[in-house]
Structure formats: C-alpha cells, structure tokens
Amino acid sequence: MTITQLQYVLAVAEHKNFTLAADKCFVTQPTLSMQIQKIEEELNILIFDRSKKPIQLTAIGQKIVEQAKNIVNEAGKIKDIVEYQKGFIGGEFRIGIIPTIMPTILPMFLNNFIKKYPKIKLIIEELNTSEIITRLKNGHLDAAIAATPLEDEKIKEIVLYYEPFVAYIPENHSISKKSEIEIADLNLDEILLLQDGHCFRDGILNLCKNQGPGVKNSFQLESGSFETLVKLANEGLGTTLLPYLHTLDLNEKDKLKLRQFKEPKPAREVSLIYPQSELKIHIIDALRNTISGVVKGAITFQNVQIISPIQKK
Template identity: 45%
Template sequence: MTLTQLSYIVAVDKHRHFATAAQKIYITQPTLSMQIQKLEDELGVLIFDRSKSPVVPTAMGEEIIEQAKLILSGAKHIEDMVAVQGETLRGTFRVGIIPTIAPYLVPLFLKPFIEKYPEVELIFEEALTAEVLKGLNEDYFDVGIIATPTEQHMYERDLYLEPFLAYVSSNHELAKKDKICIDDLYKEDLWLLNEGHCFRDQTMKLCKKNNEKRNKAPIIFESGNLETLKRLVEQDFGVTLMPYLAMNEQDNSCTNGIVKEFEDPIPSRKIRLVYSREFLKQNLIDAFATVITDSIPKELESQEEAMVIE
C-alpha cells in the first residue's frame, strides 16, 4: 500500500469516473486502474463497484477512502512542516481560484512570482466558490481566491476591490451615455453566467427585481464563460456586466462592444485570499498575497467611492 495508491482512490471517489480522475491527476487511465486493482488485490476487498455509472465505492470502500483521506492529510502536513523551514520558499502550493478571476488575474502575477520563488511549484485549479471552500476544508487546496465572504471557519485576506463594468452593444441605448448607473440595469436585458457563479449572483443583486420587459430578441442564454458573453454583446445583443480585469486590455476600436463605467458609488466586488490553516505555509501565503497586490493595476489600489456587492 502506497500514498500514491491512496491518492488514486480518493481521486476516483471525487470524480466518480476513472478516466476523469486520471485526467485530473495527470496520469493515464490504465495506470490508475492498475494501481487501484493492485491495492484491492493486496487488501482482498473491492473498493469500487465498477458495474455502476458513475462508479461508486462499496461499503468497505467508503471506509477505506475516509481513512485514506486522513492518511494523505497527515502526510501533507509533514511535507508542509518541512517546506516552511529555512529562508528559501519551496514546495507545492495548490490554489483554487474561481473562473471569473483566474484568466485575468493569474497572468498578471505568475511570472513575477516564479522569478522570485523558483523553488515553489504553483498548481492552479479553476473551481466554483463552493468547490474551492470544499477543497480547502479537505486540505486539497492550500489557498483559494474568491469574490465573496465565507460563512465557514476560514482565514481571509483582502487582496483588492474590483469594479463592475458594463459591456454594451454599439446600438444599445446605454451606448449613448457617458457613464451608467445601477438604475439603468434590467435583468431581462442582461446576459448572465450560469447558476453557481458568484458573479451572476452579484449581478442579479444590482438589477431591479421588478421591471418592465424590454424590447429584445427572444433569446435565453446563460454561459459559464465571460468571454462567451462578450461575444454575444459584440453581435449586437444586449448588455452584460464584467469585472474590471476582464476588460482591462479591451480594445473597443476592434469590436462592436463598448465598455461603460458606473457612476459613483461604483459597484465592486472584493477579491479575497482564503485558507483554512493559519500556521502552515504562512510564509508562502504572505509571499503569494504580496506578489498579487504588487502586480494588480494601480487604479485598483484605492476606491473610496466603491459600493461592495457581496
């Protein structure tokens, strides 16, 4: 029995699919299946019922997996203790980050961090807020980057406030305004992210709950990707809201969409670094947060007139 084998059964339990689990942990499915089969043969029990789809653990398998999680957590604890010794930062640092932040923030700080801390292996995984928090509680992630407060026992560190921007089609009535206000937003007129995205919830909080239907194309479309919503606007369909960094380098001269700022108070979201254990990897967490705040655009450093939407 090895830690690697235990990590494999935990991965299959998480994804309930051998091929998906293998893909997520960057090994081939035959290797994964062979190692789990080897562990089952050694223990003399079936850990997974392969006749069902999705695959599920057997009754004994559930108990083994729970013990495997405890063993892996203890092993990780030992690795973390060693990694934080000395002046040089090293070791693996796994970051859970929500999809409306990841593609816009990570490119800003990744290179400076790698250059400053070359012995740290950064691993990023995009996940919805609930999945990030679950991963933190299970010691899967070392830190998370999210845009809402947590109700769980988590340590939080504010990174920056990010304003909301409106992205409107060139023929939309809002395109004529210098700046827009919250009262200009109608939820029937907005392209939204899928349910589960906190940015969708924050957008809905800005919109009027009761408003008249607007004249628009009879289309209902919700996306898991902000870039898809941009493309819809550029096809002369409606309005969407975007976080500031998603539009930071937008070139309106090449598109049919127009970026509009909000009047004061500017609706914004608070980007937070969250983690579940204060004492381990604290120096890595401090360094990670510092590089992020040093890398963001200067205009995000102070927003006295911001209205934070949680």
C-alpha cells in the first residue's frame, strides 16, 4: 500500500462519498475506487460498507482509518524535516481564528509576518472553536488561534497572552460609580451576550456561575458582535463584558463607561493551537514568535484568573 492510497481512504472516510472524495483529491472517481480496492484486496478485508448511503466504515475500517491518519501525518513530517534543514520557511499554511479574536489580533501581526516570511501563503479562516477543533483533527487546518485551555489531548497549546475581561457599564447604572468592580457586582440577567456558539459567551456564563446559587441562566438580548452589544448597552438595554483589546478601539466617550475588575482580573487565555502531529512546526514557531513580539506592548497583565472557554453544564 502507498501513502497516496491511504490519503484516498481518509478522503472517503471524511466525505462518505467516492465521487466527492475523488474531487477533493483531484483524481477521477474510478482511479480513487481502484486504489482503495487494491488496499482492500491486499488486506483481504472491506474498509467501507458500500451498501449503506452514505457510505460507512466497517468495524475494521474504523481502526484502519485511525492508523492511516497517523501514517499520513508521520510521512508529512519528512518533508517538514527536509525544509527545516534547508532553512526554507514557506508554502501554504492554513490557520483558523475565532471571531472574538480575529478583529484585534490579525491586524497586529499580519503585516509584520508576511514581510518577514514572504514565501509563506497564509490561508486564514474565521471559525468558531468547535469548527477549529474538527478541522485541526481532520487535517484541514495547520494551526489556530483560540481561547484555551480546551482540555483536548489531541491538541497542543502554546499560550500567547492573557486578555482580561472588561465590564462596559452604561451611565446611571447602580455600579457605574465604582472605579473597579468585582464578579459579585455582575447580574447575569442584565448582561448582553454574544450569540450561542461563541466561546467568549461561554466564558461569561462560567464567570457568573462562580457567584453561586441565585444567578439565572437568562438574558435579554444576544448579538453577533461586540460593537452591537456596546450600542445596545448605550440604549440602556443592559451591561456587557468585552475582551481588553476590543476596548482600545472605543471612542473616548464610551471608554468612560469601562470598568476594570479588581485583581486577580478574570481573563481568557489566548493560545496558538495545533494537532499533536506537529506538522509544519517551523511555521508554527514563526507565527508564535511574531505574535508574541507584537502583543507584549499591548498585553501586560499577569495577575489574572483564567476563565474556561468550555461551556459548563
């Protein structure tokens, strides 16, 4: 069997369709089918149950696919080793960034990175955390920037910075006179949240649940952007929490409504994450060094309490 044949097996296992898998592998469907059939004949087993729609893996096929992932990933490291030895840092690199981080971190490092590494073609996608994890595991992303810890043994994490939560309190609110606030000052019933699926939303819910009984998991409004939440708060519809970097772009009038938390400040941990296979690790290191260099001036908080981005039941 060959690495190419194993790649065909992985494509069919992912897409559950021979024609679609062939398109993704840039070969004809008969070619792909014939190569998979050769593996099955060599092993004297069936990897796929073709009688089912969509196509399903057999019991032994599931084990073969897991091993095939390891083999294909390990084979990919050979090219990485050669490129690293030659000092070549280039090629396509696919990175995902969660929506609550993309608008602030990307402008901070992208220009520096592409100037320093002109041979790297970054393919950047805005994705939520669950999509990122799935794509990292199936090989469709090389790395991502997300809130951590994710507690996933198949994902490695390199912490880039800690970003505090900052409260946005409209005028005439009961706690607007305080220069600093505590978690106990928050009322989840009046906090405006991002839509479901955002890990920053889950972080707020986890933060407020730490207050103990008496806090209801309810809210008045949901939105898809921090800008909208700020506007809604200005209309007297509630309060909200923002990541620190998002507060830097507020106008001077709105900045007067920001309230920092007392130390240790609740914060999210932002990391560069990648699969355990560690493919293209030289580009991952280049990204880490570039991002770490530009955020040092903007993020200097150390005495923080990390709030989990994982939704707690």
